[in-house]
Amino acid sequence: MKRALYLAIIVAVIACAFAGGFVLGRRSKPAAQSEAGDLVLPLYQAATLIMEGNLVKARELYKKVLARDPKSVGALVGLGSTYGLQSDYTNAAAAFEKALSLDDQNAAAHWALAKAQIYLGEKERARAHLERFKQLDPTSSRIADLENMLGPSPQPDASPNAAPPHR
Secondary structure, eight states, rough: OHHHHHHHHHHHHHHHHHOOOTOOSSSSHHHHHHHHHHHHHHHHHHHHHHHHOOOOHHHHHHHHHHHHHHHHHHHHHHHHHHHHHHHHHHHHHHHHHHHHHTTOOOHHHHHHHHHHHHHHTTTTHHHHHHHHHHHHTOOTTTTHHHHHOOOOOOOOOOSSSSSSOOO
């Protein structure tokens, strides 16, 4: 199940790459668009390697793309996914956070970061990224997956024996 969810992220990244989406972040120079085209093939190849289960080679390709363009959001999301698939949630979260620092509208990165944070036990931070994901992709079927993993939101203790708030 975990592999399928991370693969969904990779497919979304590649689809956006071919549509001229967020592969390299927001750029306005025509030269950057040409370079973006040059980097689409390695992103596609890396996604294929992930689907084949070759996470080490996929990670190497993502790192090569990032060496050419450190602002490649697609490569950062893909790199984070390779870490997540190997249960290295600390590095996964770092890659997704860097992707979001470049493109805070990236729904896939918000979803993936929330998932990594759940595994790291950072549920409140995960809830914030889930809420942002819901705003960006309100009809996604992946919302329920994260909500089930997070469980109900903690409610303030309203019992009569609860201590009053500290002032």
